[in-house]
Amino acid sequence: MTRTPEVPLLEVVDLSKSYGAVVASDNLSFAVRPGEIHALIGPNGAGKTTAIGQISGEIRPSAGRVRFQGRDITRLPTHKRAQLGLKRSYQITSLFPEFTAEDNVALAVQAQQGHSFRFWTRARRDAALRAPATQVLERIGLADKAKLKVTELAHGEQRQLELAMALASEPSLLLLDEPMAGMGQSESRAMMDLLRPLKGQIGILLVEHDMDVVFALADRVSVLVKGALLMTGTPQQVRDDPEVRRAYLGDED
Numbered sequence: 001m002t003r004t005p006e007v008p009l010l011e012v013v014d015l016s017k018s019y020g021a022v023v024a025s026d027n028l029s030f031a032v033r034p035g036e037i038h039a040l041i042g043p044n045g046a047g048k049t050t051a052i053g054q055i056s057g058e059i060r061p062s063a064g065r066v067r068f069q070g071r072d073i074t075r076l077p078t079h080k081r082a083q084l085g086l087k088r089s090y091q092i093t094s095l096f097p098e099f100t101a102e103d104n105v106a107l108a109v110q111a112q113q114g115h116s117f118r119f120w121t122r123a124r125r126d127a128a129l130r131a132p133a134t135q136v137l138e139r140i141g142l143a144d145k146a147k148l149k150v151t152e153l154a155h156g157e158q159r160q161l162e163l164a165m166a167l168a169s170e171p172s173l174l175l176l177d178e179p180m181a182g183m184g185q186s187e188s189r190a191m192m193d194l195l196r197p198l199k200g201q202i203g204i205l206l207v208e209h210d211m212d213v214v215f216a217l218a219d220r221v222s223v224l225v226k227g228a229l230l231m232t233g234t235p236q237q238v239r240d241d242p243e244v245r246r247a248y249l250g251d252e253d
């Protein structure tokens with residue numbers, strides 16, 4: 001019996017982006033499988049954030065294709081990609097600081113349901129928004145912080161809240177850009193504990209500079225150097241590859 005090949009959740013095909021003479025993405029091709037955590041790593045200037053921007057729709061590629069669940073989304077705007085289930089978080093927190101944690105997640109639920117933020121005052125009393133917001137906060141361990149304003153949360157808790165907002169939109173794929181940025185060791189461990197159970201449930205494309213985090217979480221890793229793909233493999237294969245060690249991990253042997 002012939003087995004039908006699995007359709008990648010995300011497929012990047014010959015993606016290129018140039019800014020004048022500067023090549024930020026150089027015929028980049030890789031795929032993210034359904035339910036896997038796929039890390040995108042590389043030295044500073046390797047083109048990781050540019051690649052994420054093209055996948056999310058914020059940067060238009062010079063050439064190449066982006067496919068999501070088998071569909072060509074190369075020309076779709078960001079909000080249309082989000083409606084299909086592709087959600088991005090950022091290196092810098094993008095929360096509503098004067099709202100509570102619960103308010104922020106309820107806003108994400110509201111956006112997923114297609115409602116306008118103009119009706120937010122009324123929506124604050126809408127159980128259809130509050131109930132799922134509470135469930136997501138419980139899922140990521142922030143239920144006891146629900147009534148606190150964002151400004152009252154620690155940095156690590158704010159990053160957890162961003163993850164909660166992304167999960168509230170019920171994504172099929174999360175694009176996480178440096179989710180551990182600015183965190184201490186205990187906060188990073190807490191975030192890892194939140195991400196690990198998502199394996200098999202949703203796909204995650206993870207940009208992260210902390211190699212301990214990458215090797216602990218990722219099912220596969222793609223290595224970028226100067227905008228081009230050096231290799232894709234398991235964490236162990238990446239660890240063992242001499243080209244990767246020379247180009248990124250600092251091994252001169």
